[in-house]
Amino acid sequence: QVQLVESGGGLVRPGDPLRLSCAVTGRTITSSVVGWFRQAPGKDREFVCAISASGSRTRCADSVMGRFAISGDTARNTIFLRMNILKPEDTAVYFCAVDTGNTEMIVTASTLYDLWGQGTQVTVSS
Numbered sequence: 001q002v003q004l005v006e007s008g009g010g011l012v013r014p015g016d017p018l019r020l021s022c023a024v025t026g027r028t029i030t031s032s033v034v035g036w037f038r039q040a041p042g043k044d045r046e047f048v049c050a051i052s053a054s055g056s057r058t059r060c061a062d063s064v065m066g067r068f069a070i071s072g073d074t075a076r077n078t079i080f081l082r083m084n085i086l087k088p089e090d091t092a093v094y095f096c097a098v099d100t101g102n103t104e105m106i107v108t109a110s111t112l113y114d115l116w117g118q119g120t121q122v123t124v125s126s
Contacts, residue, residue, distance in 0.1 A: 002027045003024070006117045022079040029074060033098070036048040068082065086124045
């Protein structure tokens, strides 16, 4: 059984950094695209960043470009989301997800990701 467990969320001040982790069991991160999404109250779930199975390709949303970075650790079978210069509008529940249908092509539609974690709350507030 595949499980994705997010961790690392919390309450931070504007401008602070934070690193989220997504530990994957039951499936290697080198077999599929893995992505991060977020959902703020009253808003749709939106794409944040994703990384290809080989790790050679990454893609991030324009809203986080230059501030967020995604990476993977194959030894720990874990995907990370490094978030810098956090803003109040980054407040959301962050989810990691696996697109089992793709290895190198990164798509941003959440409906194409078929395995999901439970999410971790990130709150940015002064």
